[in-house]
Amino acid sequence: MKRAFNIIFLIITTFLVSCSSDVYMYSSFHEPATDGLRYLWSRDGIHWDSIHGTWLSPKVGKQHVMRDPSIQSTPDGVFHMVWTSSWRGDRGFGYASSRDLVHWSKEKFIEVMQDTTTVNVWAPELFYDDARKEMMIVWASCVPYKFDKGQEEENNNHRLYYTTTKDFVTFSPTKLLVDTHFSAIDATILKRGKDDYVMVVKDNTRQNRNLRISFAHDAHGPWTKPSETFTENFVEGPTTVKLGKDYIIYYDRYQKHDFGAMKTRDFIHFTDITSEISVPSLHKHGTIFKVPKHLVNKLIK
Numbered sequence: 001m002k003r004a005f006n007i008i009f010l011i012i013t014t015f016l017v018s019c020s021s022d023v024y025m026y027s028s029f030h031e032p033a034t035d036g037l038r039y040l041w042s043r044d045g046i047h048w049d050s051i052h053g054t055w056l057s058p059k060v061g062k063q064h065v066m067r068d069p070s071i072q073s074t075p076d077g078v079f080h081m082v083w084t085s086s087w088r089g090d091r092g093f094g095y096a097s098s099r100d101l102v103h104w105s106k107e108k109f110i111e112v113m114q115d116t117t118t119v120n121v122w123a124p125e126l127f128y129d130d131a132r133k134e135m136m137i138v139w140a141s142c143v144p145y146k147f148d149k150g151q152e153e154e155n156n157n158h159r160l161y162y163t164t165t166k167d168f169v170t171f172s173p174t175k176l177l178v179d180t181h182f183s184a185i186d187a188t189i190l191k192r193g194k195d196d197y198v199m200v201v202k203d204n205t206r207q208n209r210n211l212r213i214s215f216a217h218d219a220h221g222p223w224t225k226p227s228e229t230f231t232e233n234f235v236e237g238p239t240t241v242k243l244g245k246d247y248i249i250y251y252d253r254y255q256k257h258d259f260g261a262m263k264t265r266d267f268i269h270f271t272d273i274t275s276e277i278s279v280p281s282l283h284k285h286g287t288i289f290k291v292p293k294h295l296v297n298k299l300i301k
Contacts, residue, residue, distance in 0.1 A: 023293050024241060025071075025101075026250075026279075027081070027286030033065040034058065037081070039101070040283060041296050045241045045248060050280045051299050055102065060094045060109040061085025068186075068237065069286045071101075072126035074135065079289075080168065082124040082137060085109065091116075093124040093139065095168060101295055112163050112174050115143050119155050123237070125287065127189040129164070129219050136219055138162045138177055140185035140204075151205050152183040158204060160187050162220070178214065178223040186236050188287070189219055190247075198267050199223060200238040200249055209234050211251060213267050230262060230270045237285025248273070252285035259285075 026040035026048060036057040040048040058066035067084040074080065078097050081104075085094040092111035096104045113121060119142040127136045141161055144154035152158075160177040177187070186202040195217040203212055203226070210233050212226035237252040249262045249270075259279040262270040 023291055023296050024288055025291050025296065026239070026283075026288050027069040027071045028283040029066055029069060029286065030282050031284060033067045033284070036066050037069050037083075038283065039299060040280065041299075045243045045288070046276060047278045048280065050283070051296075055299075056081075056096060056104045056107075058083070058085065058094060059107045062089040063087060066094065067284075068123040068125075070124060070126045071287060071289050072128050072135070073289065074128060080126060080135065082110075082126055084122050084124065086120070088120050090121055091118045093121050093137075097168070101291070101299060108168075110168075110171070112137075112139070112161070112171070113141050113143075114174070115146075117145075118143050122158070123186045125186075125188050127219060130191070131219075132164070134164045134166045135168070136162055136164050136189070138187050138189060140187065142183075147179065148181065150182055151207070156183060156204070158183045158185050160184055160201070175220075178221055180226055182208075184226075186238060188238055188240065190240050190242075191219070198240075200240060201226060202236050202238070203229065207233075209236070211235060211238055211249070215267070227268075230264075231260065235260060239285065239287045241288045248277075250277070250279075250285075250288065254284075257281070259283075 024042045024045050028038040036054040039051040042048045058064045063086040069083045071081045083094045091113040095108045098104045122140045124139040129136050140158040142158045162177045164172045183204040185204045197216045199214040210229040211231045214223040214226050216223045234255045235251040240249050253260045260274040261277045263273045264270045
């Protein structure tokens with residue numbers, strides 16, 4: 001009976017995916033982030049289901065973890081992924097690529113911070129810059145005594161950096177993306193239109209640990225002063241999906257062990273829709289991206 005039920009469930013699930021006009025995936029991991037990459041999928045960007053299994057085990061970095069997996073495709077159909085490979089000690093991040101989200105290239109460690117006092121490289125995030133035809137990678141690093149300390153200790157005073165690449169072989173010199181004048185991590189960039197960019201970023205100062213918004217006319221900046229927060233405290237790992245005229249910003253409510261979500265059309269006014277979303281338990285934050293329906297069918301099978 002159980003086997004028959006599983007077969008029926010698989011047939012129904014596959015049929016639903018094949019009928020969908022838009023299929024979304026959400027890269028994920030489970031704590032303690034040592035088992036590897038996990039996936040969620042959704043037809044509507046609101047209700048999510050797990051795809052069973054892990055799809056790439058971490059092999060690079062000092063601690064061999066895979067946290068904050070960010071996946072973005074390029075026009076040639078290749079999916080690129082970067083991730084946090086250690087809590088401390090790494091001056092770079094992990095990288096791999098795939099055409100089907102099943103078979104991944106050999107993992108590489110990409111060093112991006114030259115300063116030997118760098119504490120970490122956290123939450124690398126991919127953004128495909130269609131204006132420049134290249135990939136932009138944004139992350140947070142702490143370099144003690146480099147910036148005004150503010151309210152954080154020197155080993156927790158993060159700023160946002162970036163590099164660019166067209167082939168993941170050669171990379172532009174690392175640059176500071178923006179000095180937020182507070183400890184900032186978990187930045188994600190999206191493009192709304194020509195010369196119209198939005199960044200969702202976490203204010204990582206102890207009394208806040210919430211999300212803010214910045215705007216720019218170029219992905220490289222300059223970026224506006226971050227807005228006041230639009231979320232509760234103790235959240236991280238934002239990712240944004242566009243549904244119709246609305247943008248949905250998901251975030252990890254790590255103390256509550258679940259996800260929250262805000263809806264907006266202008267990134268100025270927000271509506272809390274946490275009660276409307278469903279994300280399976282145990283999953284942690286990654287990024288949302290679109291995929292061809294047949295790839296999801298293959299993963300589910």
